[in-house]
Amino acid sequence: MDDVLRLGFVGVGMAVTRIFSEKPGITKLPYVKITGAADPRNHALDVFEKEFNAETYNNIEDLCKSRNVDAVYIATPPEMHAEHTLIAAKHGKHVIVEKPMALTIEDAEKMNDTADKYKIKLLCGHTHSFDAPVRKMREIVKGGELGPLRMINTWNFNEFMYRPWPTHELVTSNGLIFNQTPHQVDVVRLIGGGKVKTVRAWTGAWDKIRPGVGAYSCFFKFEDGVPATMVYNGYGFFDTAELMWW
Amino acid sequence: MDDVLRLGFVGVGMAVTRIFSEKPGITKLPYVKITGAADPRNHALDVFEKEFNAETYNNIEDLCKSRNVDAVYIATPPEMHAEHTLIAAKHGKHVIVEKPMALTIEDAEKMNDTADKYKIKLLCGHTHSFDAPVRKMREIVKGGELGPLRMINTWNFNEFMYRPWPTHELVTSNGLIFNQTPHQVDVVRLIGGGKVKTVRAWTGAWDKIRPGVGAYSCFFKFEDGVPATMVYNGYGFFDTAELMWW
Numbered sequence: 001m002d003d004v005l006r007l008g009f010v011g012v013g014m015a016v017t018r019i020f021s022e023k024p025g026i027t028k029l030p031y032v033k034i035t036g037a038a039d040p041r042n043h044a045l046d047v048f049e050k051e052f053n054a055e056t057y058n059n060i061e062d063l064c065k066s067r068n069v070d071a072v073y074i075a076t077p078p079e080m081h082a083e084h085t086l087i088a089a090k091h092g093k094h095v096i097v098e099k100p101m102a103l104t105i106e107d108a109e110k111m112n113d114t115a116d117k118y119k120i121k122l123l124c125g126h127t128h129s130f131d132a133p134v135r136k137m138r139e140i141v142k143g144g145e146l147g148p149l150r151m152i153n154t155w156n157f158n159e160f161m162y163r164p165w166p167t168h169e170l171v172t173s174n175g176l177i178f179n180q181t182p183h184q185v186d187v188v189r190l191i192g193g194g195k196v197k198t199v200r201a202w203t204g205a206w207d208k209i210r211p212g213v214g215a216y217s218c219f220f221k222f223e224d225g226v227p228a229t230m231v232y233n234g235y236g237f238f239d240t241a242e243l244m245w246w
Numbered sequence: 247m248d249d250v251l252r253l254g255f256v257g258v259g260m261a262v263t264r265i266f267s268e269k270p271g272i273t274k275l276p277y278v279k280i281t282g283a284a285d286p287r288n289h290a291l292d293v294f295e296k297e298f299n300a301e302t303y304n305n306i307e308d309l310c311k312s313r314n315v316d317a318v319y320i321a322t323p324p325e326m327h328a329e330h331t332l333i334a335a336k337h338g339k340h341v342i343v344e345k346p347m348a349l350t351i352e353d354a355e356k357m358n359d360t361a362d363k364y365k366i367k368l369l370c371g372h373t374h375s376f377d378a379p380v381r382k383m384r385e386i387v388k389g390g391e392l393g394p395l396r397m398i399n400t401w402n403f404n405e406f407m408y409r410p411w412p413t414h415e416l417v418t419s420n421g422l423i424f425n426q427t428p429h430q431v432d433v434v435r436l437i438g439g440g441k442v443k444t445v446r447a448w449t450g451a452w453d454k455i456r457p458g459v460g461a462y463s464c465f466f467k468f469e470d471g472v473p474a475t476m477v478y479n480g481y482g483f484f485d486t487a488e489l490m491w492w
Contacts, residue, residue, distance in 0.1 A: 150450060151463060153477050155399060200446045200465055202473040204396060217397060217473045219446055219465035227448040227463045229475050231399050 008036035008069040008093075010060050010084055011076035012044040015098055020051075027052070038063035060084050064091035071121075074098060077169075078178050082107035085122065089114045094121040099182035100173075128183045129190040137191050152188055152228035156180070157236030161207060161214040175205065175212025176234045184230050197223045206235055254282035254315040254339075256306050256330055257322035258290040261344055266297075273298070284309035306330050310337035317367075320344060323415070324424050328353035331368065335360045340367040345428035346419075374429045375436040383437050398434055398474035402426070403482030407453060407460040421451065421458025422480045430476050443469045452481055 009016050016037075019026060027034060036055040037048045045056040057063045063072065064087060071094035074084045082102045088095045095115070101124040102108040115122035128134055141149045160176050173179040189196065201218040205211070214234040221227050255262050262283075265272060273280060282301040283294045291302040303309045309318065310333060317340035320330045328348045334341045341361070347370040348354040361368035374380055387395045406422050419425040435442065447464035451457070460480040467473050 150452060151448075151461065151477075151479070153401060153463070202397075202467065204473075206396060215397065217399070217465060217475050219463060219475065221448065227450075229463050229465065229477060231397075231475060233397070 006035040012039040015075040100178040127186040160234035252281040258285040261321040346424040373432040406480035
């Protein structure tokens, strides 16, 4: 791997499409070159190939065999993240895997162990902990300029459960648990720092027509004693992001 | 007791002074007549006597022996609430006792038992659960017009710990625990209805110069499964009441 990271996308779906539509500058970065993609759907690959003049494949194995790819961005459905990460690692490709990292702790640990074994870098992203305001908050906490961190409290109310998700995606994500919770947990953990020691939580699934968990309250403490509350209501028609956009 | 309740005040301090200054209409209500007061401080009684043409005494026993008093409003310091309530009950006087009702569960239960025994009415007030917006919320929850209650979340940030409380009042109230927490608990319990089943909470005492608990996070569930979070930060310089006054 030289100074330019040659990047392949696994799963050219909504996440990757949004990266290109919202961050078109990514194709002009001096240290990243998009060199490949894998997806079972030829119509998605056709567009990709034309736009990036990149290699395209119908499965991840073939993409991972390419010598023109240093790292892959795994944006397949959540239930495939573990399997696809293991394949990439075994081919010596570094991995950026979309949130949620995996659907079980066991899978996540297997992914970490495999990354160690094959000496590849494994990054779970992209998440809101990379947002500038969140990183700034962590910087302030770490710098201690306002004294020690005392407590963290966050509310997230939006209409997540009524966005046009296909039912099977709500089911495999368990509502917002594997889709939105990773963002909130990730941000709170980055700002708090360290490990979480105790968790008490409650979940609510309030609408049979839109399956899965749509709301929760969670109370936890970090190892250093700092408490945090996280509340989410994905059936809410008051959008907390109107107060502070992230 | 006829249609007019003859009311005596026990402890003519800040709470009672605020009632008269903020609710002057109380002296003109057709069904309440202020007939007496007790306080060890003569300078407080002198003002009271002149203003209301009422009986005044230096101790609660003497006030409670008066035939011109049907009920007493106990606004003495928190650690005296139990003792004063028992005295009033034994004299057959109905009791309104300021929050906090008592400093221990045992005292509160003794107050309830004594009220039953002497057949007097015992009301713990006055608290924000009497506020019109709070009562309206309870009415909406009870009426079911928006469906069942799903969850309750509340934040209260203000500068409570830096208000000019004498240190001994902060100590006897344990910071905001016996002073402010009763309001938040009372409002949440009124809106939620029923009994609380489980509680997990954390408290913080962050300033040695201003003793007592100044912040907490609390997560609890009502018997019917509805969860609630209550967060208070009495060292906060952001006042949540700026968002929604109560």
